[in-house]
Structure formats: structure tokens, C-alpha cells
Amino acid sequence: MTQLTGMAPDQATQIYGMDDSPRGKLLSAAARLFRDKGFDRTTVRDIAREVGIQSGSIFHHFPTKEDILFAVMVEVIRFNTDRLRRARDAHSDPVAQLLALVRGELQSIIGDTREAMSVLVYEWRCLSPEKQAQTLALRDIYETLWLDVLNRLHAEGYFSDDPVIMRRLMTGMSSWTNTWFDQQGSLRLDDLARLIVRRIVGEASLPEVSST
């Protein structure tokens, strides 16, 4: 768990495909630009300038601009799915598992992969229907991780409402944090995670365990 909560303010970890290779640098630059200016307002020249190449050279790495967006989305889903799987596997208690999932998701949204996660939400429409479908298949795997844990909690009586609805409310709470959470502020990511989990399983269920 330490890699999740002990992250540095900036980019403690790195999305797999966003390494020092030309392709990786292109994806990192694109993720940030797409987040800051939007996909449509980011030109391939912007991206090229950011990594120090000419705009024509981009097309040796990606067939179209849309494929860059697609790659950013695929990489961030894969990376965060892996992260969540490892976080869940570190615990056996379902409440602790839920907390680990929330921590991991918050980490992805406001921590190391925040640019790409923001792109995933806000630039969804810029993807062709075909690529949307491919991306959705990956998101389904990610969501299954959540539903498994929530179904178990529901079965064990931690909450009575529909687990699918509960997950949707959680997704809303998490994803919205990108608009307001301040990493330098007094609210720590861990506290926020516990706060969200308490919305689901109630006050009593969450022990005062440390986050380590």
C-alpha cells in the first residue's frame, strides 16, 4: 500500500506505456495537453513542440491524432486496473478491500495519473464509436473489480441498497474530486477515502486502522 499513499506530490509512478521512449513521451505530453486545453484545441503541432520534434514525425508513431487519445485512455485504464487489483489483493476483509479500491481510485484521479484520467472523462466524445467500444470493454474489467467487492459487502449486510447504484454514486464522488481536491490542502487523500467509504458502509463499519 505504501506506493499508493506515500506518493510524491508529482508523478511518483508512471503509466507503463508512458516511458522515456518517443512514444511514451508523446503520450505523456498529449495527456497533459488534452487535459489542459481539450482534445480539439490541442494541435499535433502543440504535442510535437512539447517533445521537441516536428509535427509530421508524430505520424510515424500514431496513425492519427485520435489514436493518441485512444492510447492515452487504454494505457491509463490498464495501469489503474492493475493498481486496483494489487490494492485489493493486499487485503482479505471486504471493508478494507473497499477502502483500498477507493484509495487507489483517488490516487489515479488526483494523483499520478490525473491528467490521463481527466482526459478519460472529458474527452470521451472525441473517440470514434469503435474505439469507444474497445475502451468500454477495458472499463468493464475495471468495474468488475468494484462490483465483486461491493456485492460481497452487500451480501454480508454492510449496506442494503443496490450495489450497482452504490458504485455509481461512488464513481461520481471520486471523479468529481478532480475539480476541487487540493493536494497541498489540509484534507489528506486517506481521510477523503475513509470519508467516501463511510457513505457506503456506515459510520460503525470502518475501524480506526491506520492506512499502512
Place this chain on the structure above:
Amino acid sequence: MTQLTGMAPDQATQIYGMDDSPRGKLLSAAARLFRDKGFDRTTVRDIAREVGIQSGSIFHHFPTKEDILFAVMVEVIRFNTDRLRRARDAHSDPVAQLLALVRGELQSIIGDTREAMSVLVYEWRCLSPEKQAQTLALRDIYETLWLDVLNRLHAEGYFSDDPVIMRRLMTGMSSWTNTWFDQQGSLRLDDLARLIVRRIVGEASLPEVSST
């Protein structure tokens, strides 16, 4: 309250500025197109075609394309601020007031003003900084309605966490519903509102009152 919960599946009410006038029809068409395709991918020719005029004629009603976006946002905030104020004023009990606010906000997000509300969230970046500031001033008024009620509930012991944080979690839950809530589905808007309110004030606080 009946006008809020008894809405027809489609457009029971109408945003003030989006009437049968040319300007109103332009705003309605723009709101839907901006939601469906995004601001940048909607051309003024798209909007013009939708209302049956020539593209040049748009500029008799709005000085720039961005001003159409701005008008959509201003109208929807004004309309929904009024709606929430009226909804709150119909109750004196703070829990009932919170429920009324949540119902009203859900109505705006997944009901009659859903297109414009979606635009407000997803096309924010397309507004110039000057217009963002003007829009934010209107949103502040809207948010004050919420914080007044949440502060009172907090003071009366209905929940112990920071009311500002609670509002942010609620905003996330509400706004995300535009991605999944199905008006034809089995979950009714009223039930969803009660479900959200229970995340804040707990199970016991919300009586089984009817929604009328």
C-alpha cells in the same frame, strides 16, 4: 412540489430564455448539439440547420459562437437557482429542504434541463476566462443555497463532517447521474434523491414521507 416530481419524460418545463423566439430556439438547439458533439465539434452551420436558418443569421442573435455557449450556461444556472430556491422555500424542516434540493438538482441534471447542465460541466473550458468569471459568480449564488441548508444540518447534528466537503461529494454523485440514469428504468428520481440524502444524514433521519 408536484411540478418537480411530476415532470413528463421530456421537457415538462422550459428554461426561461429558451422559448419560441429565434434566440430561444437557437439556445435549445445549441444546448443539445453541444451536449451531443461538444462545443468545438458543433459548427454554427449545424446549429443554423437545426433551427432552419442560414449560418450567417446566427450572428444577428449572438455576436460570437462562444456567446451562445455563455448564454446557455447563464440561462440554465439562473433557471435552476430559481427552481432550487422555490423547492427549498416549500419546506421548513432542514432534512426535507435537503431532499427538495437534491430532487431539484437531479431534475435539472437528468430531467428538463439535462442538455444544458451537461454543457455546463463538459464545455467549461471553452469559455473565455472573462466569461468563466461571470458564470462562476452565478454558480456561487446557487452553491450558497446548498451550504445554508448543509450548515444548518451540521449545526443540528445530522452529520459531523465538513459541510463543504459533503456538498462536493453530493455534487459528484448528482452530476455523474447524467452518465447512467435511465428515466425509463425502474429507479425513480425520487428514490434516487432519498438514496443520496441518506448518504449524508444517515438512515434514520429521513422519514417515509410522500414526495408531494
Place this chain on the structure above:
Amino acid sequence: MTQLTGMAPDQATQIYGMDDSPRGKLLSAAARLFRDKGFDRTTVRDIAREVGIQSGSIFHHFPTKEDILFAVMVEVIRFNTDRLRRARDAHSDPVAQLLALVRGELQSIIGDTREAMSVLVYEWRCLSPEKQAQTLALRDIYETLWLDVLNRLHAEGYFSDDPVIMRRLMTGMSSWTNTWFDQQGSLRLDDLARLIVRRIVGEASLPEVSST
């Protein structure tokens, strides 16, 4: 002659067609705007605003925007042809006649009709070939006034070069004054006129007569 040299700094006289009628006010406003911004950069809305009507109303007075330009040019040529004819007829000595013509032309270029005269030179290209031909016919009448006097001076031995060439050099000197002559400056219009005449007939020919 007094009306020529004793003119007020601004608009002592008025071009015939530019009176207080709607048409006249339109022409005055157009002349000034065409001079300041150029024909192509002046919109009919600019002209309409200047005279306090709506842009559509202009077309009750002139069939096209180009016809406004044409009218400005025709009026100013007619007016200045008349002025020059009267100025010449006030004298019988050919040197005095030439001086009177130069004074009158300078008056038109830097005095009361300066806006319209500037338009005549700088917006010539904006006229259709047909209207250019009509306007040229009027200018021919104007030029004949000059050539009559210059031919007589040439015949009487005041200068030996081709009178047509002399007139062209004079036109250049006169028309260029619109770029530099300062009505508030120390050089008076009368002095400038004598200076120009001396370029043609030499120093000795021009007596030190007063301008009245």
C-alpha cells in the same frame, strides 16, 4: 476670391449635393468615412449609424454602396469645376488665372472638400469601369479649364515645356498636399499656391499682388 482664401478652418462652403437632405447627409458621412477607412473598410452600417438610420434604409436613397461612392465623386468634381470656372473668370491676366486655379484646387484638396477629393484619388479602383468612364468625362471638363490657361501661357512664352506635362506635374504637387499640408501650420494656402505657380512660370512672372 474672398470665399476661397477667407474660408473658415472647417467647411466654409458646402458641396451642392451634400445638403441637409437625407441624401446629402449620407454623402457627407460617406465621404468622410471613405477617406478615413477606405471604401472597402467602410460598411453601410457605418454610414447608416453616422446619420442615425438603419442600414436597410440606405437603399431607399442609393441602389448600391458603389453608387454612394460614385455620387460623392460626381458631386465633388462638379462642385470644384464650378469653383474653378468662377475663380478663373475673375481674372483676365493668364498668370493671375493660373494662380486662381491653383488656389481653388488647393482649397478643394486641403480645404472644404478635402474628404471627397481624397476619395476621388484613393478609391478610384473601387468604381466599376462603367462608372469610371462617366467620372472621367467630368474630369475632362475640369482638366480643360487648366489646359486652356496653360496653353495660353505657353503661347505667350511663360514657359517652353509641353503644357500637358506641366499640368501633370502640377496635379502631382497639388494632390500630394493632402498628405502633408497642415492648415494650422505657418505656411498659408496662398503662399503655397504662389510657390507652385512659380514652378511653372518662373520667379519673375509672378507679381507681388495681394491675393484679393
Place this chain on the structure above:
Amino acid sequence: MTQLTGMAPDQATQIYGMDDSPRGKLLSAAARLFRDKGFDRTTVRDIAREVGIQSGSIFHHFPTKEDILFAVMVEVIRFNTDRLRRARDAHSDPVAQLLALVRGELQSIIGDTREAMSVLVYEWRCLSPEKQAQTLALRDIYETLWLDVLNRLHAEGYFSDDPVIMRRLMTGMSSWTNTWFDQQGSLRLDDLARLIVRRIVGEASLPEVSST
């Protein structure tokens, strides 16, 4: 001096920046179109068609249409300033220097750079104030060449009027030649130059020297 007076009927020399490069061809085509139709009535598509490229390709060479106009003006001033300097330096007698300047200026106005010189006069207003100021700085250098010679002639008693005014009258005579001078006509450029110089220094001062 032979290269100045012995010019071919068409384009004996070439403005530095208007060579066979894409940029040079663009500037030549633009200068001619701007002269013929005016800046505002020349479209970027017109210019592109003239040099056989697509309209969008123009913007690889110039950031805006106005920058093309600016480049035309800057190039022609620089080129003609150099030409005048060389022409003056070929003589030590001030009358001969003045004649050389007039010849050079006429050459620029009705000879090899006539399109661009016309643009300089007639499209001045189409330049932004910033670019006007930059262009004026270059014109000041050009004008200083003239005033140096005229001041010397004035000091040596060749004429008694203000040298600045004399230069302005000369500018008018020269620049107006673009409206009437016919290179195929019987009046030769050299004769016209001597004719103009005689307007300033009088009949006696100009010897019957050959133009070489």
C-alpha cells in the same frame, strides 16, 4: 548609372526579396495584385492561384495577409533606398546628385518596382499602426537622402524656398507619374527627370550633360 537609365521595358532588376523562392514569387504576385485590385479586394486565394499553390500554403510563408503587404513595402523601400544611395554616390556635384535621385525615384515609380511603389502609396491605410510605424522608420532613412542633397543646394543658393517643402512638391510630381507616364511614349524617363529638376533649381543650373 547605366543600369538605372538603360532599364528594359519590363523588370530589368529585381527587388532583393522577390526572387525565385516561394516567398519571392508570392511577394511579386501580391505586389501586382495589390496594385491592380487593391489590398482588400485581393484575396489570399487570388495570390495563391497566381503562384500555383493552395491558399492554405500561403500561411507557411506569412503569418497573415497583412504581413504580405508589410513585406512588399519593406522590401521596396529597402531596395530603393539602396538604389538611391548608389545613384547619389556616383556624383559629387549637388545638381547632378539631385538629378540622379530623381532618375532613381522615377525608375522606382514607373519602372522595375512600380507595382510595389504604388502599393506603398495606395495601401498605406491597410497596415496596422504598429507596422505603419516600422515602415515609416524606413521611409525616414529614404527621405534623409533627399534632404541632405536639397539642403546643400539650398545652402549653395540654387533655390531659396524651404527644402522640406521643395521635397514635398517633388514627391507629388514623382509619385503622380504612375498615373500617366507611358514607358512606350515619346517622353523619356531621363527627360522627365531633367524637367522635374528644373522646377527646383531653375533653367540655368542644369547643364546639358549626358546621363552617363
Place this chain on the structure above:
DNA sequence: AATGAATGAGCGTTCATTCAT
């Protein structure tokens, strides 16, 4: 792989002109 000039379709916007009222 990289370049960078060129493409060409498409964008937001302008504006002289029309015409029902």
C-alpha cells in the same frame, strides 16, 4: 525515423443586399 512544405476541406465570421411589415 525524421523533416517541413504543401494540401484542401472546413471553420467562424462579415456584410451588401432584400423584403415583409
Place this chain on the structure above:
DNA sequence: GATGAATGAACGCTCATTCAT
């Protein structure tokens, strides 16, 4: 005569993509 909403063609400019080098 005056209005002002509407027209529609044309404008300057952008930019993802191509391709000869």
C-alpha cells in the same frame, strides 16, 4: 420612407495529414 431580421456568398485562416527528400 423606414425598419431590421434574414440571406448566402465570400472572406482570412487553421490544421490533421501526406510525402518527397
